[in-house]
Amino acid sequence: MNESEHKKIRLIVVGGSAGSFRIVSRLITGLPETFDVPLIVCLHRLKNIKAGMLETIRHITPREVREPRDKDPVEPGTVYVTPSNYHLLLEENLTFALSTYRTIHHSRPSIDLTMQSAAQVYRAGVLGILLSGANSDGAAGMRTIRLMGGSTLVQDPVDAEIASMPNAALKLMQPDYIFREEKIITFIQNLHAR
Amino acid sequence: MQRLVSQIELRHIVQTIRKKFGLELGVLSQAHLRVVLTGLITEKGMRYPDILVQRMLDYPYLLQELIYELDQPESEMFRDPEVWMQIRNVVLPTLAAWRDEPTAWIPGCSSGYDLFSLAILLQEEEPGAHKGIKRSPFNRSRLESRMTIRASSFSSERLEEARRGILPAQTLEWNRSNYALSGGRGDFDHYVEKVDTSWRRKNRLPGLTSFGEQGLLPGRPVWKADLVLFRNRLLQLNREAAGQVLHTICDTLRPGGFLVLGFLDRYPDPDRFPLKPLKNKLGIYERI
Numbered sequence: 001m002n003e004s005e006h007k008k009i010r011l012i013v014v015g016g017s018a019g020s021f022r023i024v025s026r027l028i029t030g031l032p033e034t035f036d037v038p039l040i041v042c043l044h045r046l047k048n049i050k051a052g053m054l055e056t057i058r059h060i061t062p063r064e065v066r067e068p069r070d071k072d073p074v075e076p077g078t079v080y081v082t083p084s085n086y087h088l089l090l091e092e093n094l095t096f097a098l099s100t101y102r103t104i105h106h107s108r109p110s111i112d113l114t115m116q117s118a119a120q121v122y123r124a125g126v127l128g129i130l131l132s133g134a135n136s137d138g139a140a141g142m143r144t145i146r147l148m149g150g151s152t153l154v155q156d157p158v159d160a161e162i163a164s165m166p167n168a169a170l171k172l173m174q175p176d177y178i179f180r181e182e183k184i185i186t187f188i189q190n191l192h193a194r
Numbered sequence: 195m196q197r198l199v200s201q202i203e204l205r206h207i208v209q210t211i212r213k214k215f216g217l218e219l220g221v222l223s224q225a226h227l228r229v230v231l232t233g234l235i236t237e238k239g240m241r242y243p244d245i246l247v248q249r250m251l252d253y254p255y256l257l258q259e260l261i262y263e264l265d266q267p268e269s270e271m272f273r274d275p276e277v278w279m280q281i282r283n284v285v286l287p288t289l290a291a292w293r294d295e296p297t298a299w300i301p302g303c304s305s306g307y308d309l310f311s312l313a314i315l316l317q318e319e320e321p322g323a324h325k326g327i328k329r330s331p332f333n334r335s336r337l338e339s340r341m342t343i344r345a346s347s348f349s350s351e352r353l354e355e356a357r358r359g360i361l362p363a364q365t366l367e368w369n370r371s372n373y374a375l376s377g378g379r380g381d382f383d384h385y386v387e388k389v390d391t392s393w394r395r396k397n398r399l400p401g402l403t404s405f406g407e408q409g410l411l412p413g414r415p416v417w418k419a420d421l422v423l424f425r426n427r428l429l430q431l432n433r434e435a436a437g438q439v440l441h442t443i444c445d446t447l448r449p450g451g452f453l454v455l456g457f458l459d460r461y462p463d464p465d466r467f468p469l470k471p472l473k474n475k476l477g478i479y480e481r482i
Contacts, residue, residue: 047368048275048375050457070429071436071460083458085269089225092201097225098458100269100426101233108269116198117225144197 009151009191010125011074012037013118015111015141017044017133019161023181024131028079029060030185036077037191042114044107044133045084054081068096082109089117105137115141124149127191129184130175131155133165143173153177155184198228199235203243207231210247215257221410221435222264230263258351264410265349267304268425270365271311272372274457277425277476279377282315285452285478289420290319290337292450296420299446301412301439302427303345303405306356307365310385311376312423313399316341318379338400344415346408353405359395361386366393411435414442422447425477426456436460440467447481454478 014024024041031039045053057079058065065079074080074094082088087099087109097117104110111130115138118126128145130138132155146152152175157163159180169175179187199207204227208219219227235246250256272278289296303309316338347353361369366386373382387396411431422443428436443453444467453469455462455477462469462479469479 048371067458069458069460070456071433085273086458087229089229091223091225097223098426098429098456099226099229100273100429100456101226101229101266102269113229117228120198120200120228140197147197 008124009037009127011118011122012039012127012129012188013042013111013115013141013145014039014129014131015042015115015133015138015165016131017107017111017135017137017162017165019132020155023155023184025057025060026181026185027188028057028063028065030189031061031063032189035063035191038074038076038078038080040080040082040088040114040118042082042088042109042111044111044137045082045109047085047108050084057081068098070096070098072096082114084109087113089113090121092121094121105135107135107137111138112141116144119145119148119150122150126150127153129153129155130166130169132160132162134162135164136168138165139168139172142169142175146173146175151176153179153184153187156180197232199231199243204228204231207243207247211250211257214251215254217257217261218410219264221431223430223432226430227264230266231260234260234263258349262349262351264430265302265304265347265352266430267352268307270368270372271307271361272369272376272378273307273425274476275372275375275377276474277376277454277457277478278311278315278372279375280472280474280476280478281312281454282318282377284472285421285454286315286319286337289341289452293420295340295342296337297342297344297417298421298423299415299419300343300345300423301347301408301443302424303347303356304349304352305360306345306352307361308423308425309343309345309356309399309403310359310361310395312343313395313397313403314373314378314385316400317397340402341400342402342404343400344404344406344417344419346406346412348408348410350407353407357405359399361393361395363391363393411439412442414445417446418448418451419446420448420451422451422453424453424455426459428459429456437466444468444481449481451481452478453481 067083089097154166154175157166370382472478
């Protein structure tokens with residue numbers, strides 16, 4: 001990614017399911033102190049387990065980490081965790097919109113919906129990252145991000161704990177990057193370094 | 195689901211529907227509207243949103259389908275069981291102790307999942323539960339026999355589902371699980387029966403339940419309410435419309451009455467709305 005492409009990233013959406021939490025944790029802890037791009041973490045979650053994920057992530061970083069409320073503004077440098085049993089969408093005025101719309105690929109939150117919504121609003125300013133997981137949620141979202149001019153990174157399936165999710169994306173689209181875990185971490189760190 | 199409807203396409207659809215059908219979709223959250231429209235377009239196998247608008251002009255029943263889709267019900271019964279436990283253990287006993295004939299309003303009741311959840315709680319009310327409420331001087335009959343429930347929604351088809359008590363089969367497991375987690379005292383299956391391929395509420399609703407139609411935004415009723423259930427409906431509205439509806443609800447609620455919002459609905463601004471949150475931040479507010 002050249003410098004101008006780095007500068008255009010205004011939102012990062014990380015999607016994942018089974019096997020992705022370790023990378024997500026490392027990614028967040030590795031963020032430089034002055035990293036000011038908002039980062040949405042959209043992981044499949046158990047419906048009635050509301051506590052745990054947010055607290056765990058807060059424990060590993062001094063950065064602001066929160067589950068957004070409906071109509072909350074998107075703030076720079078904040079890590080947002082999609083709440084359990086809601087879809088997380090974006091509005092044109094750069095606020096969050098929560099939704100209880102039916103499940104997509106049996107999932108709510110759906111990675112597809114978050115990524116597609118982010119792509120519509122942020123267009124070329126989105127970086128979508130798709131990690132390990134057991135279904136095809138996120139593939140269509142990554143394709144939309146690419147179509148809208150955003151940047152896309154898929155975890156290398158040979159590196160993923162469960163390859164179904166990255167493979168589904170690769171069947172549907174050609175991402176800008178296919179990286180293993182270590183490269184994903186350094187890539188995000190360097191995103192800000194320039 | 196295919197790509198979401200774009201901003202330009204959305205604007206065109208909203209303007210056309212306003213002009214041709216007099217329905218103001220501009221009060222809705224654009225993000226929510228996009229998802230619903232895209233879902234409908236995908237389901238109908240249409241490639242472009244323009245086709246939906248054109249078909250709606252030719253076949254107005256499609257507008258009813260859109261209205262049906264916009265009137266999304268709660269995802270399941272007893273959604274967020276901890277909230278329903280609070281309703282069971284605090285809200286209803288308080289109303290039972292302090293109101294002769296309380297009224298509950300469920301605007302945007304859609305297919306009736308919250309209505310049915312409330313009906314079950316009323317059926318399971320423990321005798322004398324209200325006596326645990328501080329300073330209650332009265333010995334009252336069961337709440338179920340004296341609570342009026344008014345349910346309204348903007349899709350007549352959803353209202354009909356609520357009247358008939360239809361429950362999608364795919365929500366049954368979650369309903370059972372949520373019921374148990376919310377303090378359910380019996381067997382959830384006692385309340386439902388299988389009819390062909392779907393499920394239906396078996397028991398009658400409380401005798402003082404009525405249904406009525408409303409607009410996209412609930413209007414101010416002529417009566418007052420002691421309990422308003424409006425869970426995850428503000429999500430579907432834009433900020434201005436959400437504020438307007440909160441004003442309507444606050445004006446309808448009697449002081450000491452309760453408003454139950456969704457778990458992650460935006461906190462009502464205390465400078466603008468006379469609502470005090472109950473502790474535990476479960477989205478339950480008391481009208482002050």
